[in-house]
Amino acid sequence: MGSKGEEQHIKAGTDGRTSVMDFNPPLIATYQRLFHCLPTYSHAAEAVEECDLPLIDLSGLLSRCELEAEQCKQDIIGAATEWGFFQIVNHGISNSIFARLRAEQLKLFRQPFHKKANEKLIEFSSDSYRWGTPTAACLNQLSWLESYHIPLSSTSKPQPTSASWCVIEEFSSAMSQLADQLIDTLAEGLGCEGTYIKENCKRNTCYLRLNRYPPCPLPGEVFGLVPHTDSDFLTIVCQDKVTGLQLKKGGRWFTVKPNPNTLIVNVGDLFQAWSNGLYKSVEHRVMSNPHEERFSVAYFVCPSNETIIQSNVQPAVYGKFSFGEYRRQVQQDVRLTGQKVGLARFLA
Ligand SMILES: O=C(O)CCC(=O)C(=O)O
Numbered sequence: 354m355g356s357k358g359e360e361q362h363i364k365a366g367t368d369g370r371t372s373v374m375d376f377n378p379p380l381i382a383t384y385q386r387l388f389h390c391l392p393t394y395s396h397a398a399e400a401v402e403e404c405d406l407p408l409i410d411l412s413g414l415l416s417r418c419e420l421e422a423e424q425c426k427q428d429i430i431g432a433a434t435e436w437g438f439f440q441i442v443n444h445g446i447s448n449s450i451f452a453r454l455r456a457e458q459l460k461l462f463r464q465p466f467h468k469k470a471n472e473k474l475i476e477f478s479s480d481s482y483r484w485g486t487p488t489a490a491c492l493n494q495l496s497w498l499e500s501y502h503i504p505l506s507s508t509s510k511p512q513p514t515s516a517s518w519c520v521i522e523e524f525s526s527a528m529s530q531l532a533d534q535l536i537d538t539l540a541e542g543l544g545c546e547g548t549y550i551k552e553n554c555k556r557n558t559c560y561l562r563l564n565r566y567p568p569c570p571l572p573g574e575v576f577g578l579v580p581h582t583d584s585d586f587l588t589i590v591c592q593d594k595v596t597g598l599q600l601k602k603g604g605r606w607f608t609v610k611p612n613p614n615t616l617i618v619n620v621g622d623l624f625q626a627w628s629n630g631l632y633k634s635v636e637h638r639v640m641s642n643p644h645e646e647r648f649s650v651a652y653f654v655c656p657s658n659e660t661i662i663q664s665n666v667q668p669a670v671y672g673k674f675s676f677g678e679y680r681r682q683v684q685q686d687v688r689l690t691g692q693k694v695g696l697a698r699f700l701a
């Protein structure tokens with residue numbers, strides 16, 4: 354069990370006194386009541402192999418050589434069909450944006466917990482900051498993380514007022530362009546154009562999430578992020594060098610080897626439904642780590658709530674639904690059962 358010291362960062366004040374600057378959310382204190390109902394099954398005992406995700410060099414998409422561009426498209430379509438997950442290099446986003454975002458992310462999470470929880474630190478909605486899992490009824494429903502869940506609607510301000518705001522704005526517009534390229538290719542693989550998705554997933558309906566996974570005293574029992582699929586069209590994740598992300602393939606869990614030079618792309622539930630099950634929204638999770646903190650950033654391509662998700666392939670695997678309905682159903686299931694049911698609720 355972790356000592357109180359694990360939740361605290363001791364900083365010597367300029368006046369010589371030692372002040373305690375506690376930036377970690379009070380996960381231990383809040384969820385201690387769940388510690389004595391340890392699950393009979395510990396995921397630490399699972400044998401998990403590392404997997405080599407398909408690695409796609411995105412410069413191929415812009416190649417003048419038609420064959421090369423076509424091969425790159427087929428690789429993306431193949432990876433979304435077989436894995437639902439892939440890594441990309443040469444995506445055109447500069448290292449300097451990643452470095453500046455990382456610096457701002459670190460600065461934000463190093464603020465004292467009470468400030469993060471009670472003050473609007475950046476120009477985003479006040480409920481952007483989240484930690485733990487308020488609905489968790491047992492340890493394996495708990496996620497050992499803190500995050501800023503940022504609706505990008507709130508970034509379209511005429512005057513940038515903070516460094517965090519500027520870099521998030523710059524980063525999300527780079528992500529949005531990258532997502533458009535991937536959506537065009539994936540839509541082409543279905544014999545359609547990507548315009549429907551792009552028209553409904555404007556930047557202001559998308560989300561950026563900054564995650565920090567603090568060291569966890571019960572890594573075998575508590576996840577960094579519980580197993581889930583993403584409720585969007587597509588997610589682009591930028592992770593650091595600390596291992597943790599795992600995905601399920603063929604009924605087994607695999608660890609994604611961290612490579613800070615690549616971005617991870619995964620298909621979300623909406624693309625699975627829209628592609629009539631061709632592209633796979635694969636279950637994934639983040640393992641917690643007893644010693645090291647881990648950071649990641651995820652960009653979620655979401656449509657407006659009114660957007661109708663429907664495949665034009667017959668017979669349709671899923672009934673027609675709006676994103677708003679889907680979201681409400683997911684929230685209700687999590688509130689009532691602690692778990693997301695997801696697309697299984699919308700079978701035709
Ligand atoms: O932190 C990660 O690597 C993955 C995050 C993730 O799956 C999510 O935010 O939905």
Ligand SMILES: [Fe+2]
Pocket residue numbers: 581582583588637
């Ligand atoms: Fe996810």
